[in-house]
Amino acid sequence: MRKILFVIMLFFLIPKTNGQLLDSVANQKKLTYKSLIIPTALIGSGVLLFHTQLNKDIQKDSQSFFGSNFSTRADDITLFIPALQIYAGKYLGFQPKNTFKHQTIDLATANTISYIVVTAIKHSVKAHRPDGSDRLSFPSGHTALAFTNAALLYQEYKDSNFWYASSGFIFATATGILRVANNKHYTSDVLTGAGIGLASGILVSYYNPFQKLCFGKKNKTSTFIYPQIGNQIGIGAIIKPSF
Secondary structure (H helix, E strand, C coil): CHHHHHHHHHHCCCHHHHHHHHHHHHCCCCCCHHHHHHHHHHHHHHHHHCCCHHHHHHHHHHHHHHCCCCCCCCHHHHCCHHHHHHHHHHHHCCCCCCCHHHHHHHHHHHHHHHHHHHHHHHHHHCCCCCCCCCCCCCCCHHHHHHHHHHHHHHHHHCCCCHHHHHCHHHHHHHHHHHHHHCCCCCHHHHHHHHHHHHHHHHHHHHCCHHHHCCCCCCCEEEEEEEEECCCCCEEEEEEEEEC
């Protein structure tokens, strides 16, 4: 029974479970409460599961399923694939919704919001990881950033190619599953992280005050977003003026 619950709860992250709702949310021109139903459901599920015996039992079953010696760094890569897809889409023949500059500002803003929220909660809750390595388990930062980028990818290409736009959620879900498989996070951490990431991506896609920033008429600037991977996951940005 616990194995069945484990599979159900992890694959609850896959958007096809809520495909109609996600598509209806994306077609709205203004941000409404419906836009935050899925993120709220994910966060609520994670919070309810947190500090429960079921959460621990699911973790034991996942270790039994994947193996106690399972270890991979693939989750350090999969969380950034949706972000790369945002830039790559137009070269694959899909029409993006926004310009390169707009995409970059949205990515930087949404990822920063997710990172700050997740980090603040981590240091407030101080929950032990399943492997006991530290007390920064809840929520999952990897999963939050992955779903942030997946949400932005969806908004960017949903009108051009639905399947390409939705593909980012596959990598985001894989990231969450691998975090559990690596014994770095409980299912509650992954669900909550996914909700935070979705909320950040959705909110920024509807409203981003930084889009109004002007870099000047004479000097153009180029921005490069890059991942920072180590003990803590984050993003960095280099703003380079061109003369």
